[in-house]
Amino acid sequence: MADNLDLLIVGAGPAGLGAAVAAKSCGLDVAVVDEYASVGGQIFRNIQLPCIEKVLDERTLGIGRKLVEDFEKSGVKFYPNTSVWGMENTTVFCKSPDEVKKVSASKVVYATGGYERPVPFKGWTLPGVYTAGAAEMLFRSAGELPSGKEPVVLCGNGPLLLALAVHLIENNVPVLAWLDTGKFGNKISASLHMGRVFQDMPYFRHGMHLAMEILKAKIPFVLGVESVEAVGDECVEKVVYVKNGKRHELAAKTLIRHEGIIPRIQIPGALDMELAWDSLQRYWYPKTDKFGRTSLNNVYVAGDNAFVHGGESAIWKGYVCGYAAAEDLGVVASSEIKEKSLEYQQKMELLCKARDYLRYVFAPNPAVFNIPDDTIVCRCECVTAGEIRKAVREGFTDPREVKIATRSGMGPCQGRSCGTALAEIIAQTTGMNVEKVGILKSRQPFVPVTLADYCALHA
Numbered sequence: 001m002a003d004n005l006d007l008l009i010v011g012a013g014p015a016g017l018g019a020a021v022a023a024k025s026c027g028l029d030v031a032v033v034d035e036y037a038s039v040g041g042q043i044f045r046n047i048q049l050p051c052i053e054k055v056l057d058e059r060t061l062g063i064g065r066k067l068v069e070d071f072e073k074s075g076v077k078f079y080p081n082t083s084v085w086g087m088e089n090t091t092v093f094c095k096s097p098d099e100v101k102k103v104s105a106s107k108v109v110y111a112t113g114g115y116e117r118p119v120p121f122k123g124w125t126l127p128g129v130y131t132a133g134a135a136e137m138l139f140r141s142a143g144e145l146p147s148g149k150e151p152v153v154l155c156g157n158g159p160l161l162l163a164l165a166v167h168l169i170e171n172n173v174p175v176l177a178w179l180d181t182g183k184f185g186n187k188i189s190a191s192l193h194m195g196r197v198f199q200d201m202p203y204f205r206h207g208m209h210l211a212m213e214i215l216k217a218k219i220p221f222v223l224g225v226e227s228v229e230a231v232g233d234e235c236v237e238k239v240v241y242v243k244n245g246k247r248h249e250l251a252a253k254t255l256i257r258h259e260g261i262i263p264r265i266q267i268p269g270a271l272d273m274e275l276a277w278d279s280l281q282r283y284w285y286p287k288t289d290k291f292g293r294t295s296l297n298n299v300y301v302a303g304d305n306a307f308v309h310g311g312e313s314a315i316w317k318g319y320v321c322g323y324a325a326a327e328d329l330g331v332v333a334s335s336e337i338k339e340k341s342l343e344y345q346q347k348m349e350l351l352c353k354a355r356d357y358l359r360y361v362f363a364p365n366p367a368v369f370n371i372p373d374d375t376i377v378c379r380c381e382c383v384t385a386g387e388i389r390k391a392v393r394e395g396f397t398d399p400r401e402v403k404i405a406t407r408s409g410m411g412p413c414q415g416r417s418c419g420t421a422l423a424e425i426i427a428q429t430t431g432m433n434v435e436k437v438g439i440l441k442s443r444q445p446f447v448p449v450t451l452a453d454y455c456a457l458h459a
């Protein structure tokens with residue numbers, strides 16, 4: 001892989017590709033790495049395949065295909081199957097099947113996207129439990145649905161459930177129930193912000209189309225679900241939920257849960273980048289200016305990694321970030337960059353405003369973190385909610401202390417799966433505000449590397 005680049009971009013999703021195209025157009029020497037085999041990120045991966053036409057609306061498909069085409073024409077070098085597992089300033093440590101390597105660049109953009117908010121619940125480790133994102137990815141990449149044609153139960157409170165429900169309906173998969181875990185009050189108060197969606201009419205129409213399909217299918221919609229459990233010995237045999245204190249059972253082998261998307265802040269956190277807290281969506285995100293400049297010199301973030309606004313705005317966030325890197329390198333005059341960025345900045349601001357409605361309507365319900373004591377929270381180290389609560393009662397109230405006391409967050413995923421729940425449990429147990437509890441920071445390496453590889457880079 002080339003070294004001493006002007007700009008290294010981590011993540012080949014909409015934001016990373018947008019940043020690459022913009023920076024390259026300014027004459028920068030740019031490379032993009034991604035741990036996946038192809039470009040496009042979560043929304044535009046495999047965008048050239050005909051089966052994607054069934055899952056993305058026409059506008060999004062057109063924008064995605066154009067972006068990937070522009071990237072391919074740009075001549076920016078792409079390194080697939082390459083995970084970033086550590087860094088020192090703007091030197092980044094990468095691992096691919098063939099090599100581990102240090103890559104130095106004058107500027108680095110982290111466009112590592114978001115991921116589904118992990119919410120542990122009883123039985124969540126059983127085969128047959130999926131997140132909506134995982135189920136949707138299976139459908140997008142292989143045309144398969146997790147249950148085949150067997151009935152499923154949907155559960156949660158987040159935007160991905162809508163699209164998935166429609167794909168299930170279109171493929172004649174019976175949906176036994178949609179168990180809504182959101183706060184009813186949030187749905188009502190969100191209507192005050194509904195006007196924002198009208199700023200993007202195609203998006204509004206797409207949302208209405210999904211809602212109408214779901215209504216027509218007459219899926220039983222259960223509001224105010226207090227808890228859910230997947231029950232079975234070797235795999236899910238039934239789904240049990242509680243509403244108004246009463247238990248209900250559904251015979252289903254597949255439970256699909258989704259509780260929204262949060263920024264992937266493991267790298268920003270580990271770099272001690274300044275973060276901010278969104279009290280509505282209950283997540284941390286890197287503090288940036290409008291161009292993705294962070295509190296760290298020469299380090300930028302773009303896309304859902306910076307704040308979750310969806311696929312299209314991630315592209316434009318990427319564009320303005322790529323231009324900002326060119327400006328900061330002194331390659332292009334500020335006035336020219338201002339002019340180049342204006343169109344993308346305006347598009348980005350409009351889309352962010354329109355998507356802001358989702359922030360309200362899908363505001364997570366903190367009660368989803370009322371996790372029973374015997375439920376595993378840290379899947380890597382098999383630590384239960386009860387063990388975490390016990391450590392907190394013994395006086396460990398900082399996420400890092402709880403990690404040391406219980407090993408929660410010490411496994412290969414470095415707290416990516418359990419960090420959010422850990423902070424929420426500390427907040428519940430101590431009565432502290434979850435923002436005050438803080439964040440369980442990941443430590444390098446972010447993905448497992450052998451000692452030999454590690455030593456080779458530090459020799």
Ligand SMILES: Cc1cc2nc3c(=O)[nH]c(=O)nc-3n(C[C@H](O)[C@H](O)[C@H](O)COP(=O)(O)OP(=O)(O)OC[C@H]3O[C@@H](n4cnc5c(N)ncnc54)[C@H](O)[C@@H]3O)c2cc1C
Pocket residue numbers: 010011012013014015016033034035036040041042043044056060082083084085111112113114132133134136137160163302303304305309310311312314446
């Ligand atoms: C199943 C699903 C369906 C969706 N459907 C829609 C939709 O219909 N409309 C919409 O607007 N939005 C949708 N979204 C959201 C949309 O995918 C995101 O908003 C968008 O992809 C964000 O773009 P991004 O570039 O910020 O991040 P991503 O697309 O997530 O790209 C980030 C990239 O970074 C890479 N990466 C992360 N960490 C590392 C690392 N350490 N080393 C190397 N590479 C790394 C990842 O492999 C990934 O390719 C969907 C999301 C999912 C999961």
